[in-house]
Amino acid sequence: xxxxxxxxxxxxxxxxxxxxxxxxxGITPANLSILKNGKAKAIRFSTLMALCHxxxxxxxxxxxxxxxxxxxxxxx
Amino acid sequence: xxxxxxxxxxxxxVFVYVFAVLLLAxxxxxxxxxxxxxxxxxxxxxxxxxALITLYSASVFAWICLVLLRMLLRNLRASEVFxxxxxxxxxxxxxxxxxxxxxxxxxxxxxxxYFVVAAAAAFMMLIVRIVKNIFQQAADMKSDLDLTI
Numbered sequence: 755x756x757x758x759x760x761x762x763x764x765x766x767x768x769x770x771x772x773x774x775x776x777x778x779x780g781i782t783p784a785n786l787s788i789l790k791n792g793k794a795k796a797i798r799f800s801t802l803m804a805l806c807h808x809x810x811x812x813x814x815x816x817x818x819x820x821x822x823x824x825x826x827x828x829x830x
Numbered sequence: 831x832x833x834x835x836x837x838x839x840x841x842x843x844v845f846v847y848v849f850a851v852l853l854l855a856x857x858x859x860x861x862x863x864x865x866x867x868x869x870x871x872x873x874x875x876x877x878x879x880x881a882l883i884t885l886y887s888a889s890v891f892a893w894i895c896l897v898l899l900r901m902l903l904r905n906l907r908a909s910e911v912f913x914x915x916x917x918x919x920x921x922x923x924x925x926x927x928x929x930x931x932x933x934x935x936x937x938x939x940x941x942x943x944y945f946v947v948a949a950a951a952a953f954m955m956l957i958v959r960i961v962k963n964i965f966q967q968a969a970d971m972k973s974d975l976d977l978t979i
Contacts, residue, residue: 794979798979
């Protein structure tokens with residue numbers, strides 16, 4: 755049971771690089787990497803809002819709840 | 831002159847060195863002080879040997895404690911505060927205090943007033959242990975904060 759972060763999927767769909775996204779959202783590339791790799795313990799509403807704004811998507815497109823033990827991307 | 835955090839840590843480091851010098855002096859002077867006190871207050875000669883064993887046993891832990899304190903202050907100066915290493919160092923200091931308390935508690939078998947030193951060391955252990963618990967909680971909170979994006 756975990757939250758999957760699908761930022762990389764949305765980034766691929768929008769054809770945006772990690773460096774560009776980090777700069778536009780206002781977080782460091784290291785923090786974006788933590789988020790992508792599922793090592794983050796929490797995400798601020800302000801960060802989520804900026805991500806949704808830059809990726810032109812809904813929070814549900816980035817975050818996904820998974821009930822089983824296996825995920826395809828990083829977990830939050 | 832403005833009193834800064836760095837200066838405060840510097841003063842603590844100076845105190846650590848002062849205590850190290852005092853401890854070294856105590857280690858060197860212990861046999862002479864004991865023979866002098868035996869001349870002032872005559873007692874069982876075996877007590878002098880026991881007292882030396884007590885003092886040197888406690889001294890070993892005091893040296894370890896001073897080294898750990900110096901390492902802790904080095905980390906604080908480097909702005910590494912709530913880290914696993916500092917928690918380990920505080921735990922070490924706490925156990926050193928416990929060891930000193932135990933040494934003096936055993937030494938009460940031949941000299942009852944050592945109870946005061948044993949109680950002081952045990953109380954110090956308790957304080958350091960609680961500080962360690964606080965550091966542990968703070969380190970967990972820092973980890974949460976660091977991983978909040």
